[in-house]
Amino acid sequence: VLLEEQVPQIYGFLPGLEMAGVYGGDGGKYDIAVALDCGDIERLGSRKPVFEKAAVTVNIDHHTTNTGFAMLDYVDTGCAAAGEIIYRLFGLMGIDPGKDAAICLYTAITSDTGGFRYSNTTSATHIIASELLKKGIDVADISRRIFDTVSPGKVRLMGEAVNSLELLENGRIALMTVSCEAMRRSGAADEDTDGIINIARNISGVEAAAMLREMENGDIKVNLRSNSYVDVSAVASKYSGGGHIKAAGFTVRGGDLGKVREMLLEDLRGML
């Protein structure tokens, strides 16, 4: 299994990782190349030439945007995870997944559905989970590793973010501001900022949430979330950002935290 990047540490428990490695550019020509969970061929990055040179190419995916780039495309956009499709292929091929494969497939499915919580979770997702559990996998252990393991830096960053929390407009707007110094104090890595905005979004009564983060180069990165009716993508696009109605973001080059905060607050107030 040729990967573009190292397997994230939290997935280090998966059986079979000895078969996976970061692609180092062997330039080899293979009989069959299978692209997994890739919407388009560009997602293969440095592995693109290996795929293109193969005698047979296969594309197994669930993204609605899949471009059908292989000789054989098996794309099912009704599946919550590529893991669901693989499970079905096992069935079609008459292969009974053992415990190790079950651990991997369950991990793929539970992580892509946020633990069966996202709207992509279907009745079929649960049927497959039910079958995988029959293999005797340790659901509590897998769930803890995937969902409940946080780095010390991320916990400290959560603290910094909460310390900066402002609840405005009768608690309908939640703002968090993370300065460069706060980021340094926390010892958090850049990836540790993932999901911190949800602390603000999840507060009862909050409709719009924002996290402003001062970057080392002086830019201000703004993350926006809404819960029901505010279209945060409209705010983001005003500042050349983008996203979806309930999740968007933008960056202000060389901005001032206080000024960006004022500007943004005015926009959000206007949308309540």
Add this chain to the structure above:
Amino acid sequence: VLLEEQVPQIYGFLPGLEMAGVYGGDGGKYDIAVALDCGDIERLGSRKPVFEKAAVTVNIDHHTTNTGFAMLDYVDTGCAAAGEIIYRLFGLMGIDPGKDAAICLYTAITSDTGGFRYSNTTSATHIIASELLKKGIDVADISRRIFDTVSPGKVRLMGEAVNSLELLENGRIALMTVSCEAMRRSGAADEDTDGIINIARNISGVEAAAMLREMENGDIKVNLRSNSYVDVSAVASKYSGGGHIKAAGFTVRGGDLGKVREMLLEDLRGML
């Protein structure tokens, strides 16, 4: 449906709540009384006399400790949630649950399994979830309401707890200390302290986690968690507390935060 206490706010979205109310002591005599999710009759509290006076009593539960206190006991300890048992009873009675019942049953099951994450989750749990999803329930909405809604006070308490975080013994012990003032500053209610200890437990590398909380009456309440091998119930029982191997607690009457911290640290260090 006679309840002992008000339905918690986060469950306020459940259909059929108009049929439920806090028991006000009507003293009535009923043909049938059904106890749900109660391990023993004492759990019925003020409703115990109503139950005992009924012509027929039924006990539907999944606790391993259930005492079988009714005329008809339907206890299945293999079920993750009483909601699973009710779903099966629907089947036995030939009743097809509609969407409203499906929302309630799904809520019961997902909350009792921590969103299909606890070790009580079985293959059958997922089969039932699969059937309930066919009723067109909004899984993302239910999950968000149950798992992702936090009070402003609780978020501030998380901040206070994280601010006090100490990582000791090469990050194997995580300590959080919440003083009375910190509790007051956060504006958190007593119930908001639930689960805060997990912030410490979930930090990668942590084996033993403790939260010390100074109560208004001067007592120090200590929550303990471990991840693998430390038996925190042994520590707790030393101070007349109790619990399980990986989750325990104790209270020191009129203690001093600093002294309890020292005492506890010595105990935990001895167990690493």
